[in-house]
Amino acid sequence: MSAGTEYTFRMGDAVWAKMKGFAAWPGKIDYPPENMKRPAMKKVMHCVFFFGTHDFAWLLESDLKPYQEFKNTFCNNSKKKSNSFKKAINEIEEFLKTGKTFKDSGASSSVEDAQMDADFDALVSGASSKPSTPMSTVKKSAKKRNLSRDSEDSGSSSSARKTKPAGRPSKKIREEASPEREPSNNHTSATSTLVSSSSSSSKKSASSAAVSNFLDRPTLHTPASPNFDLSSTSQTLKEKSIEPSKLNFGFLGLGIMGSGMVKNLLNSGHNVTVWNRTAEKITEFVRIGAKQALTPGDVIAESDIAFSCVADPQAAKDMVFGNCGVLTEMTTTKGYVEMTGIDADTSQDIAEAICLKGGRYLEAQVQGSKTQANEGTLVLLVSGDRSLFDDSQSCFQAMGRNTFYLGEVGNASKMNLVLQLMSGVALAGFAEGMALADRAGLQQKDVLEVLGLTSLACPLMVEKGKAIIEGAFPTHHPLQHMQKDLKLALNMGDQLEQPLPLSASANEVFKHAKRLGYGEHDTSAVYIRARF
Template sequence: MESKKIGFIGTGVMGASIVKHLLNAGHNVTIYTRTKSKAAELIASGAKWANTPAEASKDQHIIFTMVGYPKDVEEVYSGNEGIFSTANKDAIVVDMTTSEPTLAKKLYAQAKDIGLHSIDAPVSGGDVGAKNGTLSLMIGGDFDIYEKMKPIFEIFGQNIVYQGEAGSGQHAKMCNQIAIASGMIGVCESIAYGLKAGLSMDDVLRSITAGAAGSWSLSNLAPRILKDDLDPGFFIKHIIKDMKIALDEAERMNLQLPGLALAKSMYDKLLAEGYGDNGTQALIKYYK
């Protein structure tokens, strides 16, 4: 594959691993994140540092963004030092932030007006998937741009599915987050029950992960819970943001999601108790 000039804005838990994969594949990557010290390892690995999103976007073929909240997405694209102020005509901008479908449509229209191509490409798989290059990507936007980007996506993703027009990737990610947030209740209640019954949960997991109860969360996060490892593959404060987006979108569609509303209320309680920077598996603390 021909080497591409890539800007990457937001090198957090997952973004840093994605940048490493892009560098290892021979691409020239310029990065921007709010705290430069946190990007030291990537810079040592060959990434170039930019002082603003605008600087990171100038003269790039592709610009990725992976930030925290919808307001952050708007800032890095449309702010005074944003991507849209410097990106070259025909560059492809790819937002991998889990964000609002309506915002994805807005960015698509804004990009088109200035000669850029925009797709929404939220991911699933957590820190493990990012490190292993096995992320699932949900793509919204023009199909021809998806096809052009697919070889790049395959560098760090394994399950790459085109979902439809702009915003469709974000809607698909909401489906993913709904299943994760509500499913984590089941994982934690299973562990709480098994421990209370005096079982060896390591043995229980050997049985139930291979059966009908099996899930990514049960296989990857339940063992962390048993080790009291609450480090984030995905932050509680971010899953709460995603649940709010999903509930707001559901309200617009006149759809009730009582399971998701319950999960959000439980995570809100943990956020108030100071667990916002822990991983979603910290929901186990609700039962202790």
């Protein structure tokens, strides 16, 4: 679409979406499917759901126009419009009235085609869009036709259906000539990624089934992570005597680590606005004084300084560059602190985007587990904007017992990966030792007791040893996060041409344990792999 007036679109807005090589098509701003990643572009983009075709695509904001304002422009030449286009118009008009989105209903009948033509002509002419034949009647008649057709087929082809694989229904595709090209998942462009919601879910289920059959293992239930009383203040926090900053703070991500950090921020007197991908978790924190935000962008708008602690580098990027993300509200008065375990390259990409919007950026990598996050005894490795580091001091005091400032962006990420590499290799070795002791007929509790009296004794080994003996593996630090950090450390070694043979072996051990279904269990579950 041609450049002109700039628009700021929000979730659920009805739009005209123009993909390269395709006619403008009605859609709405929507959340992307789980397996649909945002293209690596620093321009403002939105995920669009296309009515009629029920596909999704990432599009630049410059390729979108408000639906109502440009309705007459793109609905002209009604005689040349395809039935699919008319169906899309009817669906978006119904969406604007009821807020409901149509579901796929298969090929339409001639009665439905005639009804779409009438509805479309009425919409274009400005007449009442109320269907002459109720949609429910059309759907019922279509359902009857399908039922009768199925009953006719049952007599002649029942034996054929007996040999037909389950879950692979036949598909009837109706093609129609049209002057417009319709959005479809066969099209790929530099500025959009198109995904069919129905096909993606079927592929995902098929893939899951294949993995399950290959492993031949029962479904594993993730053990409950230790619960903490959010309203209680840890003894360590009481002893710190923190004077809270008068600034407004935000926090993105209320996971295993984020929950404890936010709890300590609130209990130390800070004003905090929170957002989490799973909204149910937010209720607990609102009860103890947090404010709720609907999107990551809203957190930035409400805060002077916002912290982010999510799962991995891709999730961190999605938080910043995604729809309604951090960049949409970033200004020269805002600060952003990335606490997700990421690599230096990802951190520098985020820093560049934040700084281009005039904001300040800091990476604060975390050493510790859920217990340390809850007690406020984490070790924080920080690098980036020094003034933002100073403004965040009261928050760092609430979260951890020690904070180290390491200079320019990237240094904290590198330091964290080095420490995680050491931890992962040591834990893999410890798990193998415990497995060997068990195979040799030794009592594991005796091994752990003797270990505690030697120079090898450390809190990590003692904590993980107890989990191995009990065999429950309650999640303090997810195994999949450790494997992610080992992978990032190996990537850093590749870039620097530094051999890391032990780290590579440890990564394979953790990777195998993750493949066996223990990714969401505690890192101590690597012992299961060591026993094989």
